[in-house]
Amino acid sequence: MRPIMLTPRLMALSRQVPRGARFADVGTDHARLPVWLLEQGVIEQAIATDLREGPLQRARQTAARHGLTERISFRLGDGLAPVRPEEVDVIAIAGMGGETIASILETAAWTRKGEHTFLLQPMTSVPDLRLWLAGHGFSIQREELIREGETLYHTMQARPGPMLALSPGEAWAGRQYRGMDSPWRTEYLTLLLNRTSRALEGLRRSTKPGDAERLEELTERYADLARMKEEWDKWQR
Incomplete structure (x- = not known):
């Protein structure tokens, strides 16, 4: 079986997962991201969750084709409900709207404590998510803008902690700094x-x-x- 290939937006997420991370992919769908991370030796184990059985079954099939079924824990449930905070340190939440991502984080109170890193990739309501994070105990550590086809996607790395208030423009475009690598x-x-x-x-x-x-x-x-x-x-x- 050939190694799995990632789209540009999923590759942007993969670049922010440190080697040896205890990783969870929320809303995993086909489990392409955890499978790629395992194949590349970035992580040893993964948790893959989804709200519906259909996507979770597709995730199991992807893992089986790549011989990785035993290294991924597949869990059915809403948001972070199937995940215990002590099991993970890096969590990806992608492929859904910014309001849904905010709701997932708000429902799991433990996300605002500890040392967890959240890799967020909202499909819609990006400014709303930035403002929500800033107002609910999260600090956006970095952002990456990535093009896939004709669409520009935002990847945010957030952690619990204080964050300076966003200006009106920063809420929409994200914070910028000198030397920032952002071709788009x-x-x-x-x-x-x-x-x-x-x-x-x-x-x-x-x-x-x-x-x-x-x-x-x-x-x-x-x-x-x-x-x-x-x-x-x-x-x-």
């Missing part, structure tokens, strides 16, 4: 600026009383994103 960031900041500009144009024509507050919010976001874009462009020179 210029494209993404431009995309966010264009979307915000179009939304502002519509709101400026609106006569609805409730839109005034929204207009102020988007104006602040646009100004902060423009500041971040200017700063980023300066760093790239």
Whole structure:
């Protein structure tokens, strides 16, 4: 059997799993990530969970094809309910919306204690997840922006701990720093600026009383994103 291949977004997650980690993949589906990590010798054992029996059965089949059934514990359950905190130190939660990821973390109170590392890859509601993490006892240690096909995906590494408040632009684009390796960031900041500009144009024509507050919010976001874009462009020179 040929070694399993990962898509770019799953490869982005794999790069953040340290060698020897006690790893759990929540919402594992086909179990491609834990199988790859085992085949590459990054980890020795893994836990793979899913809410539904169908995806979990597909995960078992993937592991069986690669001779790894005995090294993965397959567990049926909602979010982190099937996982005990003392079993793991690195947990991937990917392939679902940001609100669902936040709900999974909120339900498991132990996630806000200890030394666990969470590798999060929201498909939607990315700003909402950033703000939720910052307001609920998590610190985003790093982010990676990755392109797969025509879509840009966000991978966040979060741990329990205090975090500085996010500015309006940072909530949408993530925090940036000099020397950050992010080849898609210029494209993404431009995309966010264009979307915000179009939304502002519509709101400026609106006569609805409730839109005034929204207009102020988007104006602040646009100004902060423009500041971040200017700063980023300066760093790239």
